[in-house]
Amino acid sequence: MSNSKDTVQPLLQLQHVTISPKNTPSRLLVNDVSFTIEAGKTTCVVGESGSGKSLTALSVMGLLSQQLKLNTGKVLFNDHETGVQDISLLSEKALQKIRGAKIAMIFQEPMTSLNPVLTIGYQIGESLTTHLGLKNHALKNKVASLLEMVGISPSRADSYPDELSGGQRQRVMIAMSIACEPRLLIADEPTTALDVTVQAQILKLLDDLKTRMNMGMLFITHDFGVVADIADNVVVMFRGEIVEAGTKQQVLNNPQHPYTKALLACVPDAEGKKDLKPIDYAWLPDSNPQATGAAI
Ligand SMILES: Nc1ncnc2c1ncn2[C@@H]1O[C@H](COP(=O)(O)OP(=O)(O)OP(=O)(O)O)[C@@H](O)[C@H]1O
Numbered sequence: 647m648s649n650s651k652d653t654v655q656p657l658l659q660l661q662h663v664t665i666s667p668k669n670t671p672s673r674l675l676v677n678d679v680s681f682t683i684e685a686g687k688t689t690c691v692v693g694e695s696g697s698g699k700s701l702t703a704l705s706v707m708g709l710l711s712q713q714l715k716l717n718t719g720k721v722l723f724n725d726h727e728t729g730v731q732d733i734s735l736l737s738e739k740a741l742q743k744i745r746g747a748k749i750a751m752i753f754q755e756p757m758t759s760l761n762p763v764l765t766i767g768y769q770i771g772e773s774l775t776t777h778l779g780l781k782n783h784a785l786k787n788k789v790a791s792l793l794e795m796v797g798i799s800p801s802r803a804d805s806y807p808d809e810l811s812g813g814q815r816q817r818v819m820i821a822m823s824i825a826c827e828p829r830l831l832i833a834d835e836p837t838t839a840l841d842v843t844v845q846a847q848i849l850k851l852l853d854d855l856k857t858r859m860n861m862g863m864l865f866i867t868h869d870f871g872v873v874a875d876i877a878d879n880v881v882v883m884f885r886g887e888i889v890e891a892g893t894k895q896q897v898l899n900n901p902q903h904p905y906t907k908a909l910l911a912c913v914p915d916a917e918g919k920k921d922l923k924p925i926d927y928a929w930l931p932d933s934n935p936q937a938t939g940a941a942i
Pocket of ligand 1 (some may be wrong): 693698713
């Protein structure tokens with residue numbers, strides 16, 4: 647642990663993170679992954695299905711499933727109060743204090759994360775009570791201001807999730823995630839289930855909040871169109887490894903790796919059409935597309 651100021655140290659540093667099943671440690675689902683996230687900046691982790699994006703994000707939250715293990719590596723989080731610490735070494739109890747309060751996560755499908763029998767106001771308020779001890783009027787006012795911040799009328803606080811549209815539900819999830827003003831927001835394909843117009847609105851909302859709250863954002867996507875919209879930095883993953891990383895400009899305008907070039911060929915054009923030619927895996931030593939289990 648050190649007391650370095652966060653102006654010097656990045657908000658988050660993943661250093662040589664390796665994840666594998668506990669019963670087969672030699673099967674590296676995430677292999678030697680290192681990257682950093684700065685406060686107020688978005689790092690997009692991009693790659694096809696199964697490339698290890700979600701496992702990487704879950705390892706930051708300390709939420710890997712029981713069967714998996716972070717074998718090696720460090721997850722260095724720069725917290726105002728404690729300085730830089732390796733949060734992969736913390737106990738579950740210590741992690742619970744960080745989750746929601748300092749690092750928050752939003753998922754792809756809000757309906758599976760929201761409780762259908764509790765009002766959205768109650769659900770947004772839960773972490774405010776748990777982490778900040780807010781109650782009564784103070785709680786109600788904070789919930790109302792969070793709803794306003796994400797573009798939902800505070801009069802909807804007593805609505806249940808199934809009374810809202812998909813886009814509104816995702817806005818509720820965002821309100822829940824930013825409630826305690828986390829320093830880092832992890833978003834795992836938060837707009838994939840939404841139509842294009844709503845997707846654009848949600849991306850803009852996240853981007854605005856990131857700037858306003860000076861949050862770092864780890865944004866997982868398989869879509870380079872989304873990367874073009876919101877990334878500052880880009881990490882490209884394939885089969886659990888980083889094949890390319892750089893600023894958005896570097897990666898989008900001058901991709902170096904054949905896999906990045908192939909993914910970029912799948913970006914929709916102005917009319918939303920995609921070039922659906924299959925990815926060319928000729929650069930792989932075994933060059934067998936079946937072996938990747940890949941699907942865009
Ligand atoms: N509990 C688990 N046990 C064994 N293997 C797992 C487990 N969870 C994930 N995996 C495997 O780890 C690899 C990476 O999974 P991960 O969910 O990180 O991929 P992803 O890039 O996020 O894909 P998607 O975009 O489809 O969510 C996949 O091959 C997946 O099958």
